[in-house]
Amino acid sequence: MEECMARIKKLVDDAKREAGLSQEIVLNGLGLCLSGCEQKTTNISLEENLHKRYPNLAEVIFVASDTIGSLMSACANGGINLISGTGSNCLLMNPDGATYQSGGWGHMIGDEGSAYWIASKTVKVIYDEEDNLIEPPYPTTTLKKLVFEHFDLNDRGIEIVCSGSVFRSWDLLKSGFMEGIKPRSQKDVEIPKFTLLKLEVSSAYGAIYQASKKSGYPLPKEYEKNSSVLFSYTRDEKQMNGHTNGNGHSNGTRNGNGLLEKKEVFSHSINNNRF
Known part of the structure; x- marks a missing residue:
């Protein structure tokens, strides 16, 4: 948490410098929609600790998940944000601000449909075929070629x-x-x-x-x-x-x-x- 707050302060200082503003200026508001900020209690804790450590950083600080940031950038009265990147997540926000989430459990037990999930399934299909465990439904020649090239694998002795x-x-x-x-x-x-x-x-x-x-x-x-x-x-x-x-x-x-x-x-x- 200490390192996170220090980096946020540096980012704000760098932004002021690039905008030609004085470092003494106190921001009216600072919105932080960050990956991993999924729990309301820890988000409030981050807001309070930022105020205590850097009292002149901003008058108001708002911390929420990156899924909220994406959703509110396009939908004024709530909606659904469907994320499929390295991980995956799905968030519903009602007009009253209530949120409900599906997925987003991390790469070990979830993240279906994400880039990690696709890559993991790809390697698993190859291993299953090589070990004679599960016959793939389609030819894997091209798939193996891409994976072997990516990891620089070959059949040297x-x-x-x-x-x-x-x-x-x-x-x-x-x-x-x-x-x-x-x-x-x-x-x-x-x-x-x-x-x-x-x-x-x-x-x-x-x-x-x-x-x-x-x-x-x-x-x-x-x-x-x-x-x-x-x-x-x-x-x-x-x-x-x-x-x-x-x-x-x-x-x-x-x-x-x-x-x-x-x-x-x-x-x-x-x-x-x-x-």
Whole structure:
């Protein structure tokens, strides 16, 4: 509240300066229709505190919600103000000044029809389709393209850190692992490239790296020495045309850029040219 009042005072001072008025002038009235000023008790409290802190700010101060400001700008005797911006809200004002509200509960449980709601639903539709939970009623190709471009997402190969003692038995796990990542339906996304890494140092290194990043300390980081390659997979271009060329795996090291120095192609074929 203190910061809010200080900013209001500065805005009034700036407005006087731009209008060529003296800072000593006391305004006849100051109307403030602000986002979040939805409760009458807190609005009255803001009015009273502004008078106490800045007694020469204005003779009369009026505080209300931004929905009131929009409505009264167009309707002298009340009406309905329907808001659909980042959030959403709907306010009815009767001629006697009585108000009734629908919506405006915030992005967690409401704001239907708002820009946030639309964006949230968009991302949810994509996740539901990718996870095979809910089939969208219409194609999402263009939708995915827009979302991926906005968040700068793509299908570059990913590095996966394998933690835990189970991965010590990788030779026994490998065939089942590769079987498990096969697409199970037409909707499944094929993983074209990935690398499994195993840590050669304590996970405390990561905590130290994050602390140095937050503090701004230029701590040298040698990622290439902190892990080694357990397994790497790259889909062979020939596989895309329905051909295979055997299989293999790499247990190599990483270069200074965190990339594999040695990489062999692992390929396998299944029915219908799906991999």
